[in-house]
Amino acid sequence: MKIxxxxxxxxxxxxxVSTQSNYYVLxxxxxxxxxxxxxxxxxxxxxxxxxxxxxxxELAIAKSSSQIVLLDNAVWGEDLDMGLSARLxxxxxxxxxxxxxxxxxxxxxxxxxxxxxxxxxxxIAQGEKVYLDATWNIENMKTKRREARLFSTTVPTSSDTxxxxxxxxxxxxxxxxxxxxxxxxx
Numbered sequence: 001m002k003i004x005x006x007x008x009x010x011x012x013x014x015x016x017v018s019t020q021s022n023y024y025v026l027x028x029x030x031x032x033x034x035x036x037x038x039x040x041x042x043x044x045x046x047x048x049x050x051x052x053x054x055x056x057x058e059l060a061i062a063k064s065s066s067q068i069v070l071l072d073n074a075v076w077g078e079d080l081d082m083g084l085s086a087r088l089x090x091x092x093x094x095x096x097x098x099x100x101x102x103x104x105x106x107x108x109x110x111x112x113x114x115x116x117x118x119x120x121x122x123x124i125a126q127g128e129k130v131y132l133d134a135t136w137n138i139e140n141m142k143t144k145r146r147e148a149r150l151f152s153t154t155v156p157t158s159s160d161t162x163x164x165x166x167x168x169x170x171x172x173x174x175x176x177x178x179x180x181x182x183x184x185x186x
Contacts, residue, residue: 021075024059024165027083029090030173036184038096043183044112044141045092046104048084050120055079059161062126074161080123084172088118091176092183114183115139123168129154130167132175138186149182151175 053060058070076083085103092101102110115138122133132153139146153174157167 021073022161023075023077024161025077025083026080026165026169026172027078027087027090029087029094030169030176032091032095032177032180035097036095036180038098038100041113041183042100042102042111043092043096044102044104044106044110044115045085045089046115046117048081048088048118048120050081050084050123054081054120054123059164060124061164062124065126068124071161074165084118084120087172088116088176088179092116092180095176095180096183111141113141114186115141116179116183118179123171125157125164125167128156128158130157130164130171132168132171134175136179136182138179138182140186147182147186149178151178 053068056070057075058072059074059076060068060070062068089101089103093099100110102112106112116136117139118134118136120132120134122131124131132151132155134151135148136151137146137148153171155167155171155174157163
């Protein structure tokens, strides 16, 4: 009886080890190669919104235009909406070389002069590419001038999960650069 219990325990332990998940994050802001002058503006970033399939902890890949699959052994180590928001803020702080970039709600002592809102509509690997489509808005809080913009990019990848996450990182880096350029010229 003891031998059977030990055997079942070892089999259970083996099952736990063999289904170990790999955790991934995208929240580390990339290092800009070029910095912009801030012009004394305070930047406010609303929380990045993402499609519902990105609220799952498992990494999603598209099998077709209407079917996604959640990978059991590839798990996001963070909520992507929060992680991407933090990453964008960190990048803008580095890009404009200033700490005055705040996440909504910013409170009375951190009122922004420029507000950025981002809605990711597609962020997924399908075939040999990662797709990132988003809309983003920029608003001057004093003059109420607004602009809405579209963003779309594809980045090559392979079917390996590490390569997919790396391609997603590169796609979001392109998006961050586009937002920073938009703020610079706004």
